[in-house]
Amino acid sequence: MEAFRDLEALCWRAPSAHNTQPWRLRYQDGAVRVGWDPADALPAGDPTGRDLWLSLGAFVETCLVVAADAGLGAVFVPDHDLGERRVGWLRPARDRYDTPFRAGHVRDRRTHRGRYRSGLSAEVVAAVDAVARRAGGEVRVVPGVDRLARLYRVADRHLYADPAVVAELRSWLRLTPTHPGYHADGLTDRCLGLSRVEASGLRAALAGYLVLRPVGLPRLLATAGSPAGLGGDLLVLVGPAEAEPAAVVTFGRVLLRVWLTLQVAGAALHPSSQLVDAPAARAGLAGLLGVAPDRLLHVARVGHPDGPAARSARRVPAVHSGPTDS
Numbered sequence: 001m002e003a004f005r006d007l008e009a010l011c012w013r014a015p016s017a018h019n020t021q022p023w024r025l026r027y028q029d030g031a032v033r034v035g036w037d038p039a040d041a042l043p044a045g046d047p048t049g050r051d052l053w054l055s056l057g058a059f060v061e062t063c064l065v066v067a068a069d070a071g072l073g074a075v076f077v078p079d080h081d082l083g084e085r086r087v088g089w090l091r092p093a094r095d096r097y098d099t100p101f102r103a104g105h106v107r108d109r110r111t112h113r114g115r116y117r118s119g120l121s122a123e124v125v126a127a128v129d130a131v132a133r134r135a136g137g138e139v140r141v142v143p144g145v146d147r148l149a150r151l152y153r154v155a156d157r158h159l160y161a162d163p164a165v166v167a168e169l170r171s172w173l174r175l176t177p178t179h180p181g182y183h184a185d186g187l188t189d190r191c192l193g194l195s196r197v198e199a200s201g202l203r204a205a206l207a208g209y210l211v212l213r214p215v216g217l218p219r220l221l222a223t224a225g226s227p228a229g230l231g232g233d234l235l236v237l238v239g240p241a242e243a244e245p246a247a248v249v250t251f252g253r254v255l256l257r258v259w260l261t262l263q264v265a266g267a268a269l270h271p272s273s274q275l276v277d278a279p280a281a282r283a284g285l286a287g288l289l290g291v292a293p294d295r296l297l298h299v300a301r302v303g304h305p306d307g308p309a310a311r312s313a314r315r316v317p318a319v320h321s322g323p324t325d326s
């Protein structure tokens with residue numbers, strides 16, 4: 001337990017929607033309780049909690065990889081309790097968690113929001129699909145996100161049309177290094193790949209959102225921020241029908257394994273949750289794939305990035321931080 005506590009900072013490198021880092025660990029009864037803080041949930045943008053459960057699952061998988069790399073035997077025991085705000089327990093175990101990934105992969109993982117020079121090869125698609133199938137899901141890949149510009153437009157307009165969602169997003173944006181949370185959490189200008197001028201423009205636009213909304217600001221934001229045009233393929237993580245929260249946590253673990261599988265193959269991932277958040281976009285995508293809309297758990301642009309991505313902030317500075325910003 002004490003050895004794991006020393007590794008906790010590295011575990012915080014796990015990905016979470018808007019980089020809210022919702023997980024909370026409590027060391028009790030000879031195990032580590034994995035819970036969450038509702039202050040770091042996204043009630044407007046993620047009312048069903050889908051991204052919260054995925055983020056917590058990604059965190060659990062990250063903990064298991066980090067523990068295994070340190071030679072610690074650990075197992076995750078699901079014990080989902082909404083009222084207690086708990087997803088389960090990390091318990092000491094005789095055997096190390098069986099994973100091909102290392103602490104270095106956790107340290108170097110990041111979201112790549114820039115241009116991709118190509119999509120995925122058939123081998124890599126088969127590898128990530130196999131990862132999902134072992135958990136009872138599947139991965140589907142739609143080649144060429146640039147051809148899906150209309151779908152992104154529908155989804156982004158839906159997102160930017162809702163004042164509550166925009167206000168929530170704004171509260172997690174850190175568009176200037178002088179923001180008090182710049183080195184702690186949220187989405188920085190650097191991670192979003194914005195120039196100083198673009199970041200100032202976005203700040204001004206969002207500050208005037210309520211005034212500019214009736215004159216077409218949502219449409220402008222949707223067009224300006226669309227990843228369609230930046231290359232790559234679209235990856236869709238398909239789960240079981242009507243997945244319960246605990247099952248979605250399991251698929252958060254799958255998402256992290258998919259993410260690291262891509263990373264090892266030299267590829268990258270850029271989540272596009274708006275495509276599953278907006279009902280019309282979700283229905284359109286589900287129709288394209290021939291699966292029931294409620295089975296789409298996560299959507300991301302994937303491929304081989306043109307360059308490095310900036311390192312995101314964390315509230316807990318990692319001791320083993322390795323290479324710094326790129």
Ligand SMILES: Cc1cc2nc3c(=O)[nH]c(=O)nc-3n(C[C@H](O)[C@H](O)[C@H](O)COP(=O)(O)O)c2cc1C
Pocket residue numbers: 013014015016017018019050051052054055058109110111112113186187270271272273274310311312
């Ligand atoms: C469940 C989930 C949903 C996410 N959705 C989006 C998204 O819609 N758009 C986006 O740009 N990033 C999205 N992200 C990426 C997070 O913003 C990112 O993980 C976080 O900012 C930390 O950055 P890092 O992944 O580089 O460490 C998502 C991540 C998770 C785990």
